[in-house]
Amino acid sequence: MTTAGIDAVEIRTGNLKLDLAETFAPEKDEDPAKYTKGLGLHASSFPDAYEDIVTMGANAAKRLMDRKGLEPEDIGRIDVATESAFDHSKPVSTYIAGCLEDVYDDDFHHANKGERKFACVAGTQAIDDAVNWIQAGKNRGRAALVIATDTALYARGDSGEATQGAGAVAMLIDEDPDLVSVDPVQGFGSADETDFLKPNQQFPSVDGKRSMQVYLARMREAMMDVESQRDLHPDDFAVVPFHIPFPGMVRKGAALGFRHISRGTDVEEELAEEIGMQPRLEDFEDEEAYRDALSAYTDDLTETDRYREWYDKTVEPTLGISRYVGNWYTGSVHLARASALREARSNGRNLDEQKLLVCSYGSGAQAEIHVETVQPGWEEEIAALNVEEQLRDRYDLTFEEYEQIHDVHNYDESTDIDAFTTPEEEFVFDGWGRMGERKYTYVE
Ligand code: CAA
Secondary structure, eight states, X not given: OOOEEEEEEEEEEOSXXXXXXXXXXXXXXXXXXXXXXXXXXXXXXXXXXXXXHHHHHHHHHHHHHHHHTOOGGGEEEXXXXXXXXXXXXXXXXXXXXXXXXXXXXXXXXXXXXXXXXXXXXXXXXXXXXXXXXXXXXXXXXXXXXXXXXXXXXXXXXXXXXXXXXXXXXXXXXXESOSSEEEEEEEEEXXXXXXXXEOTTOSSOEEOHHHHHHHHHHHHHHHHHXXXXXXXXXXXXXXXXXXXXXXXXXXXXXXXXXXXXXHXXXXXXXXXXXXXXXXXXXXXXXXXXXXXXXXXXXXXXXXXXXXXXXXXXXXXXXXXTTHHHHOXXXXXXXXXXXXXXXXXHHHTTOOOTTOEEEXXXXXXXXXXXXXXXXXXXXXXXXXXXXXXHHHHHHSEEOOHHHHHHHHHHTOTTOOOOOOOSSOOOSEEEEEEEOTTXXXXXXXXX
């Protein structure tokens, strides 16, 4: 079978920043540590008045195409994953292709375009689709552009407000990829859930606490589905990127994952002296008692050196970027992968041919877990990212300015303010067309 996967990645953050500890917490009369330590977030990224899912996606895609020396002719497929689409019919990929056609000589008329929706897991599903397209031999030598782009905004005062974020991740999916190949093994956990949804509304209805339980339940199912195909062991994976609604959620997901995949292995035996063996259902009278014992075991597990070392090496490095940008919904798990590879590169850690266990999740709800193999070209690809500059150059909002920009992006408000930043060499939102479509232009 043809080897296919992610050949290149580009990250584009919104141009504004809200500092959670310094700016948000005091207004909410909350301890800043709730955000920085509890949720694990320092800042959120926001789109300026001229930014949206199209500009962020197109800007990421353009940088990727320029860097790889690609022309529209080289791209056979453009899939956008988003849960922030503003058009119920015309896919965001057509808007992004339209932007790109303004700056390249040729067009994308030959490219199959679409939009993938399943909350945050849609970005991973779009990668799967592109890999399948290549491995089915339908790509005629062309690559696919997958763009995960979202403005993850919540209604003001919603419990999710602190986890907001905005940004895009563009990925080139190709044969013989330079970054990671996608292995055939994948597992799913999927159920009809009403934990987080947007029925004909811009901002989500969220059952915050329940959404966390649903995340863990679906992850567990997906892990079992993978285990039905291959054995899992904590030491098999160099990095375990999770979907990151906020880093505190990943802390819980990682503990569940480690407990699950160390069950019945030498790691469980090794830890038994310190915290006992894992509880087994058959040793309990009812399921509730078993669940309580499992939860107590997990708490003890997270205190062990064995777990902490594993977490610090395989999970913590995935959180580096998210802590400063918040939730990017469809892009979050792809930020997690990039973040870990970036940190490995700066620490001189060799990841050639190492395995990643990628744990994606979307509310509503579905988890997908699959395995990737890091390719020898990964360091060069990761070195090309300019994330530091982007994070550093963001405009730091006051709380009043945050309120204004939230209103600018709220469809129910008609706030019009001057942008906080000056666009430079980027696509910008440029008003409305005669049929209500959004219009864009490239600013030199
Ligand atoms: N110092 C240190 N930690 C503190 C603290 C302090 N002063 N104050 C609070 N904390 C801790 C709390 O103990 C808690 O940690 P634990 O869960 O480990 O106990 C953490 O900070 C958060 O505090 P709260 O639970 O009190 O926070 P909250 O109720 O205000 O909000 C939330 C939490 C419900 C998750 C909310 O952020 C939310 O609704 N988020 C949106 C939904 C979401 O992200 N769900 C995640 C799963 S769904 C998904 O993954 C899809 C997606 O992208 C949305």
